[in-house]
Amino acid sequence: xxxxxxxxxxxxxxxxxxxxxxxxxxxxxxxxxxxxxxxxxxxxxxxxxxxxxxxxxxxxxxxxxxxxxxxxxxxxxxxxxxxxxxxxxxxxxxxxxxxxxxxxxxxxxxxxxxxxxxxxxxxxxxxxxxxxxxxxxxxxxxxxxxxxxxxxxxxxxxxxxxxxxxxxxxxxxxxxxxxxxxxxxxxxxxxxxxxxxxxxxxxxxxxxxxxxxxxxxxxxxxxxxxxxxxxxxxxxxxxxxxxxxxxxxxx
Amino acid sequence: xxxxxxxxxxxxxxxxxxxxxxxxxxxxxxxxxxxxxxxxxxxxxxxxxxxxxxxxxxxxxxxxxxxxxxxxxxxxxxxxxxxxxxxxxxxxxxxxxxxxxxxxxxxxxxxxxxxxxxxxxxxxxxxxxxxxxxxxxxxxxxxxxxxxxxxxxxxxxxxxxxxxxxxxxxxxxxxxxxxxxxxxxxxxxxxxxxxxxxxxxxxxxxxxxxxxxxxxxxxxxxxxxxxxxxxxxxxxxxxxxxxxxxxxxxx
DNA sequence: CGCTTACTTGACATTGGTCAATTATGGTGG
DNA sequence: CCACCATAATTGACCAATGTCAAGTAAGCG
Numbered sequence: 001x002x003x004x005x006x007x008x009x010x011x012x013x014x015x016x017x018x019x020x021x022x023x024x025x026x027x028x029x030x031x032x033x034x035x036x037x038x039x040x041x042x043x044x045x046x047x048x049x050x051x052x053x054x055x056x057x058x059x060x061x062x063x064x065x066x067x068x069x070x071x072x073x074x075x076x077x078x079x080x081x082x083x084x085x086x087x088x089x090x091x092x093x094x095x096x097x098x099x100x101x102x103x104x105x106x107x108x109x110x111x112x113x114x115x116x117x118x119x120x121x122x123x124x125x126x127x128x129x130x131x132x133x134x135x136x137x138x139x140x141x142x143x144x145x146x147x148x149x150x151x152x153x154x155x156x157x158x159x160x161x162x163x164x165x166x167x168x169x170x171x172x173x174x175x176x177x178x179x180x181x182x183x184x185x186x187x188x189x190x191x192x193x194x195x196x197x198x199x200x201x202x203x204x205x206x207x208x209x210x211x212x213x214x215x216x217x218x219x220x221x222x223x224x225x226x227x228x229x230x231x232x233x234x235x236x237x238x239x240x241x242x243x244x245x246x247x248x249x250x251x
Numbered sequence: 252x253x254x255x256x257x258x259x260x261x262x263x264x265x266x267x268x269x270x271x272x273x274x275x276x277x278x279x280x281x282x283x284x285x286x287x288x289x290x291x292x293x294x295x296x297x298x299x300x301x302x303x304x305x306x307x308x309x310x311x312x313x314x315x316x317x318x319x320x321x322x323x324x325x326x327x328x329x330x331x332x333x334x335x336x337x338x339x340x341x342x343x344x345x346x347x348x349x350x351x352x353x354x355x356x357x358x359x360x361x362x363x364x365x366x367x368x369x370x371x372x373x374x375x376x377x378x379x380x381x382x383x384x385x386x387x388x389x390x391x392x393x394x395x396x397x398x399x400x401x402x403x404x405x406x407x408x409x410x411x412x413x414x415x416x417x418x419x420x421x422x423x424x425x426x427x428x429x430x431x432x433x434x435x436x437x438x439x440x441x442x443x444x445x446x447x448x449x450x451x452x453x454x455x456x457x458x459x460x461x462x463x464x465x466x467x468x469x470x471x472x473x474x475x476x477x478x479x480x481x482x483x484x485x486x487x488x489x490x491x492x493x494x495x496x497x498x499x500x501x502x
Numbered sequence: 503c504g505c506t507t508a509c510t511t512g513a514c515a516t517t518g519g520t521c522a523a524t525t526a527t528g529g530t531g532g
Numbered sequence: 533c534c535a536c537c538a539t540a541a542t543t544g545a546c547c548a549a550t551g552t553c554a555a556g557t558a559a560g561c562g
Binding site: 159160201202204205208223224 | 549550551552553559560
């Protein structure tokens with residue numbers, strides 16, 4: 001399921017990175033792009049459903065998602081699973097592992113995934129040569145923290161219907177920020193089991209809760225995926241405020 | 252309740268920082284300490300129960316806790332509260348606010364608190380002049396992320412008794428890492444309401460759950476505070492693994 | 503065509519929540 | 533020192549949200 005592309009010629013050049021063309025991400029100088037291009041040692045293709053990183057393992061790499069969706073999760077010994085966050089194009093993964101050197105969570109592909117691969121060893125070089133990029137890394141980590149804070153609020157204090165509304169609108173807004181303006185409808189590539197494991201609910205109760213949202217015409221659940229039809233009302237129901245940042249860094 | 256000390260002479264000098272004497276934190280070069288000392292613009296004393304930062308406000312500062320305990324939390328509109336994490340001596344707060352510029356959570360003092368104050372404006376200067384300190388900031392943010400991941404697992408997937416065992420042992424280990432070796436027993440400065448709001452439980456159920464832990468002689472709850480008497484069994488019950496890092500950065 | 507995965511649904515069980523009353527305990531003003 | 537008050541902890545009775553079990557349907561895939 002995992003396939004590494006090492007040959008320089010086959011790889012996406014950072015200077016032509018399709019993500020950077022989007023207004024969503026900040027502009028980089030030529031020098032910065034040159035460094036990142038050199039910092040990038042390869043590309044990884046992971047098939048849908050494959051596990052990219054495993055809790056407890058050591059990884060010498062950092063990754064940035066180029067295309068596709070995935071999620072981070074932790075397991076308890078008896079198999080109970082908690083999904084921590086979702087990863088979408090532009091997201092950096094593996095930073096947390098820098099601390100203990102050991103991964104504290106696993107990562108799985110929700111769709112086929114393309115990842116840029118970076119060497120962890122050279123991160124310090126990045127901080128030395130390009131302080132702005134170092135600052136970006138801190139920014140990225142702090143943003144992830146904010147998202148986790150909001151998830152914690154949902155899981156801990158929102159009711160089943162509120163937390164479901166929160167999660168679906170959260171994913172909807174994350175995804176739509178990456179879409180062209182005119183994309184009318186798109187489907188979130190998750191199952192109800194993912195929703196359950198993100199929100200700390202059972203799958204049965206998740207199903208019944210989603211059904212209520214469908215009855216209220218806020219979402220549709222078709223073809224093994226979810227389409228959000230009324231994001232604003234969903235946000236309202238959740239008592240949440242979507243992120244408003246214009247541009248963000250990326251590695 | 253809040254009181255700022257600006258006069259240079261009254262402040263704790265970073266070179267004599269009592270925290271840095273502990274084996275828990277990494278060594279810094281003279282240059283680094285000089286920079287940090289200059290970066291520090293003052294000290295803030297906050298009385299027990301006072302609110303240091305408020306969700307939605309803008310703060311021009313970062314803080315490091317010198318002495319005392321506090322906690323970060325978020326509120327829903329109707330007052331439901333979720334405690335996100337606890338802050339202890341050596342912890343940095345306010346990094347998250349760098350992103351939107353607006354605080355996404357509030358901070359309250361659990362005990363009287365002394366904080367070192369830094370100017371957020373000068374963070375970029377830190378990254379430029381001392382890349383290692385910049386790296387430390389990323390490290391600190393990534394560590395907070397790991398902790399939040401574990402909290403999310405607790406709140407989402409552990410049972411009431413497991414999550415309570417997790418929280419109390421978590422706080423016990425965090426606190427004991429800051430104590431001298433010989434400190435036999437110390438008390439966590441929290442109420443059962445804090446435990447409830449951290450774990451997403453009601454206060455009544457929290458009380459009954461803590462009572463079970465007391466009956467099993469794993470903790471004591473006296474004088475409005477909790478003493479952990481059997482941390483190992485608590486960790487076992489939670490199905491958790493305490494942090495093992497030897498030294499960490501600090502700002 | 504038959505298997506597997508995902509989604510549904512109803513009946514019932516249980517964890518954890520709500521309400522309400524009670525008991526410490528420490529602090530404050532007289 | 534004492535009466536009074538507020539906060540925190542405790543407990544029992546009852547209730548509601550959510551979990552578990554079980555069975556069934558629908559769609560995708562080799």
